Amino acid sequence: MSTTSLHQNLSLEQTDTSTKSVLLGIPLQIYVVAICSALVIIGVQWDIAWHMSIGRDGLFSAPHNAIYLGAALAGIISGYQVLRTSFWGTSEEKGKMVNFWGIFYSSLGGMFCIWGGFGAATSAPFDDWWHNTYGLDVKIFSPPHAVLGLGLIAIQIGAMISVLAVLNRKEKISYLSDSQSISRDNRLRNIFMFTAGLVVLTVGTFLTEFMGRWNMHRDSFYEIGCFAFPMFIIAFAKASKIKWGATIITAIYMVVMICINVTIRQFPAEPLLAPVANHITFFQTTAFPLLLVFPAMIIDFLRDKFSEKNDWILAVIIGLGFFLTFLIIQYPAGTFLKESSLARNWFFQSDSMPYNNPANAEWRYKFTDWAITKGVKNWAIACLVASVLGILSARIGLLWGNWMERVQR
Numbered sequence: 001m002s003t004t005s006l007h008q009n010l011s012l013e014q015t016d017t018s019t020k021s022v023l024l025g026i027p028l029q030i031y032v033v034a035i036c037s038a039l040v041i042i043g044v045q046w047d048i049a050w051h052m053s054i055g056r057d058g059l060f061s062a063p064h065n066a067i068y069l070g071a072a073l074a075g076i077i078s079g080y081q082v083l084r085t086s087f088w089g090t091s092e093e094k095g096k097m098v099n100f101w102g103i104f105y106s107s108l109g110g111m112f113c114i115w116g117g118f119g120a121a122t123s124a125p126f127d128d129w130w131h132n133t134y135g136l137d138v139k140i141f142s143p144p145h146a147v148l149g150l151g152l153i154a155i156q157i158g159a160m161i162s163v164l165a166v167l168n169r170k171e172k173i174s175y176l177s178d179s180q181s182i183s184r185d186n187r188l189r190n191i192f193m194f195t196a197g198l199v200v201l202t203v204g205t206f207l208t209e210f211m212g213r214w215n216m217h218r219d220s221f222y223e224i225g226c227f228a229f230p231m232f233i234i235a236f237a238k239a240s241k242i243k244w245g246a247t248i249i250t251a252i253y254m255v256v257m258i259c260i261n262v263t264i265r266q267f268p269a270e271p272l273l274a275p276v277a278n279h280i281t282f283f284q285t286t287a288f289p290l291l292l293v294f295p296a297m298i299i300d301f302l303r304d305k306f307s308e309k310n311d312w313i314l315a316v317i318i319g320l321g322f323f324l325t326f327l328i329i330q331y332p333a334g335t336f337l338k339e340s341s342l343a344r345n346w347f348f349q350s351d352s353m354p355y356n357n358p359a360n361a362e363w364r365y366k367f368t369d370w371a372i373t374k375g376v377k378n379w380a381i382a383c384l385v386a387s388v389l390g391i392l393s394a395r396i397g398l399l400w401g402n403w404m405e406r407v408q409r
Contacts, residue, residue, distance in 0.1 A: 024180060024183060024184040024187055025171075025173035025175075025184055026184060029077050029078065029162065030159075030162055030163055033158060034163070034191050034194065035070075036070040036071070036074035036113075036155060037070070037074070037156045037159040037195050037198050038194075038198060038256075039067075039070030040066075040067050040074075040152045040156070041156075041201055041205065041256075041260075043063050043064070043065075043066030043067035043068075044067060044152065045205065045257075045260045046264060047063035047064065047067065048285075049261075049285050049286070050062075050283075051354075052285070052286075052352070052353075053269040053270075053271065053280060053284045053354075053355060054269055054270070054271060054272050054355075055272055068121075071116065071120035071121065071152065072117060072120075074116065074117055074155045074158070075114050075117020075118065075121075076117070078110035079114055081107070081110055082106040082110060085097055086104045096408075096409060098409050107162055108161050108162075109158040109160070109161035109162030109163070109164075109165060110158065112155070113158035113162075114158075116151045116152065116153070116157075119151025119152075119154060121151075122151070123147040123148035123151060146206075153203070156202060159195045160192060160199065160236070160239075163192040164404055165408055165409055167185065168408045189240065192239070192240060193245070193248055196236035196239075196240070197248075197249045197250070197251075197252025198252075199232060199236070200233065200249060200250060201289075203229070204253070204292075207224060208287065210224050211224060211290065212286075213338050213350065214367070216331060216337070217334055217335075217371060218371060218372065218373050219373040219378065219381075219386075221330075222326060222327055222383075223382060226319070226322060226387070226390035229292060229322075230299070230318065230397050231397040232397065233246045233249060233292070233296055234299060234318065234394055234400075235397040235401040236249050236401070237300065237401070238397070244297075245300065246303075253292065254289040254291075258288070258347070261285035261286065261349060262346060264283045264285055265283055268281060268282055269282055269283045273356075276355050276356065277355070277357055278355050278357055278359040279355075279359070284352040284353060284355070285349050285352050286349075287349060287350075288348045290330065291329050294325055294329045295321070297325075298318075298321045298322065298325045299322060302317050311399070315391050315394040315395035316394075320387055320391065323387050323390040327386075338350065338365065339365055339366055339367070
C-alpha cells in the first residue's frame with residue numbers, strides 16, 4: 001500500500017514538473033492576464049464597430065461580454081493569487097510580493113489588474129445608466145467610457161508589470177536546463193513586448209475622436225499625439241532593454257489593430273437604429289493605425305546614439321525627433337487616407353463610415369476648411385506647442401522607464 005502511494009506521489013510530481021517545464025517556470029497568471037489584455041481591446045474595437053454599424057446595443061451585447069470576460073478573468077485570477085499567497089504562501093513567495101494593509105501579499109501587477117477589473121466592472125452599469133438617461137451615443141470619450149478606458153489600461157499595465165517583475169528578478173529555475181532558461185527569458189520578453197503594444201493600441205483607440213484621419217491636417221492632432229505617445233513608447237522600450245524596442249512595440253500595435261479591424265469587417269451587419277443615412281452591409285471599423293513605427297525608429301536610434309546624455313538632454317533630443325518625424329510622416333499619410341481612392345479598401349479602411357453619417361457628405365473624402373489648420377503663424381505656434389509637449393512626454397517616459405527597469409515585485 002505504501003509502495004502504491006509512493007508511485008502516485010512520484011507520478012504527480014512528474015506531471016507537475018512536466019507542466020512547469022511547458023510553462024517554462026512562468027506563473028500561469030502571467031499567461032492569463034496577457035490573454036485578458038488582448039481580449040479587452042478586441043472587445044473595445046468590436047464595440048466601436050458595433051456602434052458604427054448596428055447602433056442598438058445593450059448591457060450584455062457580444063462586444064461588451066468580451067470586455068467583461070477579459071476584465072473579470074484578469075481581476076479574479078489576480079485576486080486568487082493574492083489570497084493564495086497571503087494565507088497559504090511560503091515566506092519565499094511572500095518575499096516576492098508587495099505587502100498591503102498588513103495582511104495581503106500581491107504582485108504590483110496583480111494589484112493593477114484587480115483595481116482595473118473593479119474599474120471596468122463599475123463602468124458597465126454607469127454606461128447603461130448613461131445611455132438610459134441621455135440616449136445612445138457614438139462617442140468614444142464619454143464619462144463612462146473614460147472610466148472603462150482607465151480600468152482596461154490598468155489591466156494591461158498590470159499584465160506588463162507582472163511580466164517585468166518575473167523577468168527582472170533573473171531567477172534560476174532548478175528544473176530548467178540552460179537552454180530552457182534562455183527560452184524562458186525570451187518568452188517573458190516577447191509577452192512583455194506584446195502587452196506593451198496592446199497598451200499603445202488602447203491609448204490610440206481612446207484618442208480616435210481627436211486623432212482620426214479627418215484631423216490629420218489640424219494642429220491639435222500633432223499636439224495631442226506628441227504628448228500622448230512618447231511617454232508610453234519610451235518607457236516600454238527602455239524597460240524592454242532591447243535596442244529596437246520602440247520599433248517592435250509600435251509594429252505590434254499596428255499589426256494587431258489591422259488584424260482586428262480586417263477580421264471584424266468580414267462579418268455582415270446592418271443598422272438597427274434610426275436614422276440610417278448610410279446603408280451598410282458589413283461592420284464598419286475605426287481607422288488605419290497611426291504610423292507610429294517611424295517616429296519609434298527615430299526614438300530607438302536617438303536613444304542608442306545619445307545614451308550617455310543625461311535624461312533631460314535626451315528628452316529634448318527624443319521629443320523633438322518624435323515630433324518632426326510624426327509630422328513629416330503622418331501629414332502626407334493623412335492626405336492619402338482621407339482623399340485617395342487607393343485607400344478605400346479592406347486594408348486601409350478609409351471607406352468606413354458610421355451608418356448615421358451621410359454617405360455622400362462632401363467631407364467624407366476631403367479635408368474641409370474646419371478640418372485644416374492654415375497659416376504660417378498658426379503652424380509655428382502649433383509646432384512650438386507640440387515640441388514642448390513631446391519633450392515633456394519623453395521626460396516622463398524616461399522617468400517611468402527607469403522605474404520599470406527596477407520592478408521586481
